[in-house]
Amino acid sequence: MSTSQIIRRAIRNLVWMFAHSWASAVFGLATFAVMARILGPEPYGIMALAALVFGVAGVFVGAPLTESIQQRDEITNVHLDTTFWLNSGLTLVFAVVIALLAEPISALIGAPAVAEVLPALSVIMLFSSLEGVPGALLQRELENDKLVWIETASELLTTGLALVLALLGFGVWSLVISMAAGTLISVAGCFYASKWRPGFSVSVTAFRELFAFNRDTVGTYFLGYVDDAIPRFLLSLVGGERAVGLLSIAGTISGSLTGLLMGPFNEIAMNVVARLQSSRRTVHELLDRVFAMTTAVIYPATLGLAIVSPLLIPLVIGDEWIAAVVPLQIFLVLGIRDATGTFNIAILRGVGDSRSPLIILSLGILFLFILAPLLLPYGVAGIATLIALRTFLTWPVSAWLVQRAAGYSAIRQIVIGWRALIASLGMVAIVLLVNFHMPAHWSEIARVAVMIISGILSYTGLMFVVGAGQVREIREGIGWFRNHHDGAVEPA
Template sequence: MADSLRHKTIHGVGWSFIDNISNSGITFLVGLVLARLLTPEEYGIMAMIAIFIAISNSIIDSGFSNALIRKTRIERVDYSTVFYFNLTVSILIYALLYLAAPTISVFFKEPVLLAVIRIIGWVLIINALAIIPRTQFVRNVDFKTQTKVSLISSISSGVIGIGMALGGMGVWSLVGQQLFRQFLNTLFLWVYSKWHPVWEFSMKSFKELFGFGSKLLLSGLLDTIYKNIYYIVIGRFYTSAQLGQYTRAEQFNMIFSSNLTSVVQRVSYPVLSSIQEEPERLREAYRKVIKITMLITFACMLGLAAVAKPLILILIGEKWLPAVYFLQIICFSGILYPLHAINLNILQVKGRSDLFLKLEIIKKIIAVGPIVVGIAYGIEYMLWGSVLTSFIAYFLNSYYSANLINYPTGEQLKDILPTFLISFVVAAFMWSVSFWNISVYALLPIQLFAGILLALFIYEKLHLDEYLEVKQLVLSVLKRR
């Protein structure tokens, strides 16, 4: 049983990681090409509407996906009930967004937003159609199929976006890329899932699922607003060019922080849910997930901060140089995101969506401070404030989850401290190399090569359990290939 769970987890993590790389990684590579063809102002325009799309998607899902994943026994009517609710809400929200487009355009003082919002808003309905097939794959820890879908949609939409940019279509190339990616993703999820709704709706099923999901909905809305509120603040009080610089920094950060967080959430939630009635086993599985995840996270995020300048100069050019400092600060803020996700997953696994909501409210109240400071003093102060709130949020999350599985915050910190110190030393060494007076094209590979060698040397000497686990996993994959 334990070996089966381990295999299921490793298999899920592997394919989930590949899925994220294919979905956001390929999109990121396409974004590098588009960043050279487009301007920071055009990226800024797209960022201005990001919060409206993100909030709308949260409302449409309404926490039903997690409720379905967690439910032990699923009936056919459960899926159909959620499907019709999601679809109806998506149509209503698109209509509201369509009517609000003129007001949003005036608020940001960008006339082109009127048409952009009314076109990009179609992704809400498209995404609603994909929720049930995607939920079924996640519930079954089947990320292999989702990877195939992501590859098809990401590559195809990337080609379309680049073609539109080369044709001089500006911001519309970004709109086209997003629309086609979501359309193709939804289309192939339906093809592979072979699921279809039936004409039935159960109020009993709705109430049961919404009872759990509604609190996650409110929590998700608060988190979504917080993650995207900087777009509104920067877009309203600064320039679209500055907003564009910030969004590019965010997209570099997402390569590791958001992808790792997504992988951890998607895989650990259904796996941990399957052993929720076995306290000791749950605690040990949870502890192992934290140690392995943070080894990778610390290395990636601190390393990214160390090589930020040559990386951005080489990949997207000097016009994006202001994004370097933004990226370095964001790396320190995002370094704990996967740890947040793991701790919050425990609350969901234990059915404590009420605590989940309570935590989100407390954390978002705390987060208001940096936003106010940012409006008054500048973007950099706002970002440094987000670093502070990220650390405060971790202690809050871990305090509540610790009580549920007997894994105190102090033990968590003790478990992850060795890998943090190693990654910090390695990143500091990589950063010191950046002061060498050489071309950035030579600097970046030297930094990466030196950092990897130093990290491997230290880990091989210390023989940490989490390192050996990762090493064994990598070697087993390579042997299979």
Template sequence: MSLLANAKWNSFSQFFKIGIQLVNIVYLAKLIPPAEYGLMAMALVVLNMAILLRDLGTSAAIIQRKELTNSLINTVFWLNTFMGLALAVIVVLASPVIAEIYHQPKLIPVLMLLSITFPLSSCAAAHLALLERDSKFKKISGIEISSSMVSVIVAVVLANLGYGVYSLVFQAITLNLMSAIQFWLASSWRPFLREFIKLDELKSIFGFSANLSFFNFVNYFSRNADSFIIGKFMSVFILGNYSLAYRIMLFPLQSLTFIASRSLYPVLSRSQDNNADISKTYLNCVFVILLITAPLMSGLALLSKPFVLMVFGQQWSLVGDILKCLAPTAIIQSVLSTAGSVFMAKGRTDILMKLGIIGTILQVGAFLIGVHFDIITFALLYFVANVLNAFPVMYCLLKLINSNFKDLIVKIAPVVGATIVMVVAMKFTIAHIGIDFISTFPRLISFSLFGGAIYFLSIAILSTQVRGVIKSVARKKYS
């Protein structure tokens, strides 16, 4: 299946999940107070780290390998399954200690319940990897959509019954249970016991998987150290606000970059020896990602305050201030998050691991400095760290595929120019009408459409690629 076909089905699944996330963020935030969201954020710090150890990069190795044996798949399956069970036990036993670190005894039952998700997801990891390797994203999207739908219904019902943070907990359990069952049914492969875990098969993927696992592990700290540090040294209330702002920021990151990375990896793996094809495909992918994320997140940064007050209410007003710094960060991360697909497809997880260490030092360093100030300064330093991290990542990536910064700049220059024009036009208008004028949904939507129209006209003028697409669509419509 081609990249476009992969992207089509991944987009269908992801945009449906965006709707589910909107229900989570908008509707559930009205029923669950910030402190309860803070508890879930604290639990996720622990769970996200355990998720990295659950797989050890073995599923990615299944997709990347040119030749795949049934023995290797079986070895990966049993390794993942035992890791999932072991992590569940470890989290249960460690939950009192973790709760004591946070000074939140309510975390103990939350962590114990969430530990169930590890064996559920790990026992289906190999089946999912096989489906992705064969680009069967139509099946995958159907499974993810149905699982997300059922899990959010569970969360909404429980939240209305007053279960607070446990509505989010059982949402996660339901999602993993439904997904595991359906991935098993969708894949024809079944595990067997006669050879169990073969050390020779593990050795054959050790270098790839070990470097990828270490990268994921250090990347965990750069992505979750903020929640741990805020929860430890600030307050649950601030963490709840930051967590919500971060989830809003992740929308383009979890949607567009998820679609791009998931669609890219199997395609690039099949073309791993052809740098010209990889370079062309990757630069086009970056262009499309920035085409959407740059204006979207720039507009959100400008309109964060009225957006948050209207959508979430006065109790979440701090989120608007935090978003002004986090929204631009999403633009950078939306590009950097796709870089892993290239390094993995080329089999150079060793470079990816080293870049992960650099990124972690920059971001955790920014957090440790920012925690001595307020949450706005904290978020601003997070943005600065991402800017600094972008340079070594893109340099190594472009060099690996025989490309350079000039190719990248030429490719994205129209998007950058059009976004600047849009931002200047919107700021000029706000300066004359006042931000308080945008105090109702019709005005917020109208002003957003105004910014979108400015951007569309600008990108159509500046980008030959966009003009080509417009002309192609017009010819098909009127031919």
């Protein structure tokens, strides 16, 4: 594909993916608000700790083996068949081991209730592994619009079924059973959309050709798992399933917001950069345009939600979740880094640098071990702070590694959205002032509505004053995307 064709496909995918993200968010928010009130923190804590167990398998199967399909310039049926059967075989081994050792594993992580769901989740993991290769093929060809349809069907069934089962009193099993149904739809959809079927042309040569990239990918996923597991494991020891559930929901809400606003960019980042890696100039221009937009949206959205969350969380999901407010606010502040830094590993892997992510993750784990003894006594809020500090401390290193591998300035990555940040901080000050002067007898709904409206108006005004330069960059970026989408430009 030519450069313009790649960008055209990327733009088409972004449109589909943003439409899907926003539509599913409206539906998901409504059902989540109901389910969170019905189930409470414990079932979500059980599922989060179960994910900790399956994360070990996720280091060696799934994406660690299939990402090489997306990154390679040339791929054959032999590569695809070898990856499929290797992935399926290893997943079967992990599924059997986890199912047989469910009780000892649950005792090890200090959560006996997890043992009940591990065998069922093992079977789900086995079926889920089947979609790895066809899903990777769709992503490789930038056919994410097809994945959107599959994910939409899966999410509608999963969310609706989970809600019905929760209302019927199934507890944590409402989450497990709905996950199983969604997995079956996703697997069937990926095979149908990709038109690919597994054969038996397994080759040791193909395995060796893929191994160099897969080896580093496995290392990256292993360190990523350790990096993610340490905080949850420590919290489970001192706070149990409830504390982990609170942390999990705080992470889910903050992650959903950033995913809603920039998730589609992140999903296609590695594939687009991989297809454009021979044209560094185009990659730099693309990142400039994307970062100008993401910082202008993420900064006010995350900081704005942080200041309204003390009123919004109990209003939407109930007083039982008030303890999740502070960790949620801490996670939301990470939006300052996520607007640009969340792409770094995808960019590095897109240009074929599979070693630098290992450095970033290793450094993050080191920070976790250093800071954990200081922050663990503060419970959920302390662990959230631990995660935030680790993320901010590794940001400059990851930015420098992107500069070294892709030639995109580290300083520019960090400061590109400074105008939007100043406007967002000004917005925060104005909203807090408005909240302070609101009559005490106003309802929480009215207070939240006024805070949101004042935030939107104040940020918009400040951006046209303080952030006029960034507004101009966004307009130019929209024109740049339009030119490439229309095929009017073919960069060198």
